[in-house]
Amino acid sequence: MSLYLLLAVCGCLTGITTVLFGFGGGFVVVPLLYRLLSQLNAADSAIGRSAMQIAVATSTCVMIFGALLATLRHQRAGTLDWSQLSPLMGFIGAGAVAGALAAATVHGEELRWAFAAYLALTILDCWLRPGFLSQPAKGRAAPSSIATALSGLVIGWVAAFLGVGGSVMTVPLMRRRGIAMGRATAMANPLSLPVALAGTATYAALSAGPTPSFGAWYLGNVDLRAAAVLVVGTWVGIRVASPWIGRIPDRVHARIYVGLLVIVLMAIAAH
DSSP states (O other): HHHHHHHHHHHHHHHHHHHSSOOOOHHHHHHHHHHHHHHHSSSHHHHTTTTTHHHHHHHHHHHHHHHHHHHHHHHHHHHOOOHHHHHHHHHHHHHHHHHHHHHHHTOOHHHHHHHHOOOOOOOOHHSSTTTSSSOOOOOOOOOOOHHHOOOOOOHHHHHHHHHSTTTTHHHHHHHTTTTHHHHHHHHHHHHHHHHHHHEEEHHGGGGGSSSOOOOEEEEEEEHHHHHHHHHHHHHHHHHHHGGGGTTTOHHHHHHHHHHHHHHHHHHHHOO
């Protein structure tokens, strides 16, 4: 299978997981691109040394398209609650700028293990702490303005630092506010937009500084060719999966979500 066909297939998978589970851009693209870049380039080359940063930056770029299209699909389906979303979006964007800047200064291997550790902690939290696998109680009090601001900044920082869109933090957050899994995963998509926009702009701006030269098809740390192929695949995946919006039983939806996180953890840690 050619490189670009593989990217297109994985882009399709990204679209499916984005629209149904609120993630896909980071959790599929980052491990995939990291592996491909590491295998196709010498470890001591410019691309080889920066494989994880390139994977994360390209992921945030692809995430713009995936999150926007999935948001439009969920808006039509009536699964978004903007009263929960609007207070978080600006703070997430601000945190994303800081996270992208921080990721550019970290060694690629350290970033890979940070990604794996983050996944492992999230899986344990979802599995062991009450309120995620089963339908939580409704009618919980709304968080304070300070709590909302801190949550948004942390989500944005971690999401851009690891290139994961923040869904693995926003879905449990919404879930424990008493929101059903279908709506919680739906709302992860608009919350990924400020991460994608701020993160991609920051990574692209790094091209103006003394960064390594990766080639003509790179904008800063963003691999433009890979991003374009992944975007096409993502569009196809979202169209294929859209009829399933709101049709997956709550408990099954939550368990599949955690299972997908386990698969991604195994993929990123196996290198």
